[in-house]
Amino acid sequence: MKRPHKTLSLLLALGLALSSCSNPQTQPNPETDPDKPKVLATFTVLADMAQAIAGDDIQVDSLTKPGAEIHDYEPTPSDVRKAAQADLILANGLNLEAWLDQFLQDSQAPSVTVSDGIKPIPISEDAGAGAPNPHAWMSPTAAQTYIDNIAAAFSQLDPAHTQGYQQRADDYKKQLAEIQEQLTNSLAHLPADQRLLVTCEGAFSYLAADAGLDEAYLWAVNSDGETGARRIRQLIDTVRDQQVPAVFCESTVSNRAMQQVASDGGAHYAGALYVDSLSEAGGPVPTYLDLIRYDTQLIADSLSKGK
Numbered sequence: 453m454k455r456p457h458k459t460l461s462l463l464l465a466l467g468l469a470l471s472s473c474s475n476p477q478t479q480p481n482p483e484t485d486p487d488k489p490k491v492l493a494t495f496t497v498l499a500d501m502a503q504a505i506a507g508d509d510i511q512v513d514s515l516t517k518p519g520a521e522i523h524d525y526e527p528t529p530s531d532v533r534k535a536a537q538a539d540l541i542l543a544n545g546l547n548l549e550a551w552l553d554q555f556l557q558d559s560q561a562p563s564v565t566v567s568d569g570i571k572p573i574p575i576s577e578d579a580g581a582g583a584p585n586p587h588a589w590m591s592p593t594a595a596q597t598y599i600d601n602i603a604a605a606f607s608q609l610d611p612a613h614t615q616g617y618q619q620r621a622d623d624y625k626k627q628l629a630e631i632q633e634q635l636t637n638s639l640a641h642l643p644a645d646q647r648l649l650v651t652c653e654g655a656f657s658y659l660a661a662d663a664g665l666d667e668a669y670l671w672a673v674n675s676d677g678e679t680g681a682r683r684i685r686q687l688i689d690t691v692r693d694q695q696v697p698a699v700f701c702e703s704t705v706s707n708r709a710m711q712q713v714a715s716d717g718g719a720h721y722a723g724a725l726y727v728d729s730l731s732e733a734g735g736p737v738p739t740y741l742d743l744i745r746y747d748t749q750l751i752a753d754s755l756s757k758g759k
Contacts, residue, residue: 485511488509488510488511489509489510489511489539489540489609489610490510490511490513490537490538490539490540491506491510491511491512491513491538491539491540491541491542491606491609492512492513492514492515492534492535492538492540492541492542492561493512493513493514493515493541493542493543494514494515494516494522494541494542494543494544494548494549494552495514495515495516495520495522495525495544495728495729496514496516496517496518496520496729496730497589497728497729497730497740497743498514498542498543498544498566498589498598499512499513499514499542500730500739500740501566501589501595501598501599501602501624501740502542502602502606504620504624504739504740504741505599505602505603505606505617505620505621505624506606506617507613507616507617507620509606509610509613509616509617510606510609510610513534513538515527515531515534516729518729518730518731518732518735519703519704519729519731519732520704520728520729521704521705521728521729522548522549522728522729523548523673523728525549525551527551527555531555532555535555535556535559535561536559536560538559538561539561539609540561540562540563540564540605540606540609541556541559541561541562541563541564542563542564542566542602542605543563543564543565543566544565544566544567544586544588544589545565545566545567545568545586546567546570546572546584546585546586546588547583547584547586548586548587564601564602564605565601566597566598566601566602566605567586567588567589567594567597567598567601568597568601569597569600569601570588570594570597572584572585572588573585573588573657573658573661575654575672575673576654576672583673585654585655585657585658585673586673587655587656587657587658587673587727588658589658589740590655590656590658590659590727590744590747591658591659591661591662592628592629592631592632592635592659592662592744592748593628593632593662594658595628595740595744596625596628596629599621599624599625599628600621600625602621603617603618603620603621624741627741628741628744631741631744631745631748632662634748635659635662635663635748635752636662636663636664638748638749638752638753638756639663639664639665639751639752639755639756641756642755642756645694646694646695646696646697646755647664647665647666647755648665648666648667648668648690648694648696649663649665649666649667649668649700649751649755650667650668650669650687650690650691650696650698650699650700650710650713650719651667651668651669651670651699651700651701651702651710651725652669652670652671652700652701652702652705652707652709652710653669653670653671653672653673653702653705653727654667654669654671654672654673655673655702655727655728656669656725656727659747659748659751663748663751668687668690668691669687670683670684670687670709670710670713671683679709684709684712684713687713687717688712688713688716688717689717690717691713691714691717691718691719692716692717692718695718696717696719697719697720697754697755697757698719698720698721698722698754698755698757699713699714699717699719699720699721699722700721700722700723700724700725700750700751700754701721701724701725702724702725702726702727702728703724703725703726703727703729703731704727704728704729707721707724720754720757722750722754723750723754725747725750725751726743726746726747727747730742730743
């Protein structure tokens with residue numbers, strides 16, 4: 453699983469020291485509103501969900517930037533300052549942010565785990581039996597629980613705007629339900645022996661469960677993206693034997709090994725799926741709803757070719 457962050461204690465001390473000794477007149481961001489509650493999310497997907505529910509009533513920021521890999525994220529002194537200034541911190545949980553407890557030890561802000569209430573899918577036995585797969589947001593169904601938890605947290609933080617948070621949450625969940633229905637319908641024609649989703653990382657267990665798909669991958673969770681020749685050969689054999697039409701990789705890791713799987717297994721490399729991060733504003737998935745629509749459409753279209 454995650455390696456320990458040996459430098460995190462030093463970053464905490466440095467970040468707090470910089471925060472305390474900086475000139476207060478240089479600290480405010482001109483784009484922020486000092487009267488709005490400040491919420492800090494651990495990565496871009498959560499921040500976008502939260503901003504959709506917050507509307508104009510709460511200022512939401514993300515620790516990570518678009519394109520960043522959350523599993524191996526190294527908090528910086530500026531991140532520590534953000535945490536110290538936040539009124540609420542949103543975390544995914546399910547062991548995604550292994551560094552979070554130490555990161556928050558000097559923050560006065562309460563933290564909320566937005567995956568609370570979701571039944572975890574365990575990581576496969578060959579990669580750490582019993583540990584939860586953290587990628588629950590990749591399920592349009594499970595994401596509705598995220599939205600409920602965010603709306604409840606915002607209502608507690610800012611009771612005056614509870615009605616707005618709840619209304620935006622309800623509207624958002626309707627869109628998630630529509631995406632789930634589209635996903636199920638778009639794959640309904642695939643026969644039982646042709647419903648295999650092949651990816652670099654095992655980040656799609658929740659989405660696969662929603663769609664009635666099986667899954668195979670090069671590595672499980674919290675990997676640095678490297679895998680051995682034996683694992684690659686096993687996946688090549690699986691792809692060839694099951695005549696998988698298309699395989700995928702994630703946008704934040706190298707697709708070199710999966711390109712080999714596609715070439716040697718007789719499949720088409722269908723492209724990148726987005727999981728741990730949104731794209732920049734001008735990219736293909738600037739919001740979480742864009743991300744989940746993009747991924748589900750690409751998967752459905754690619755697995756349906758020639759079927």
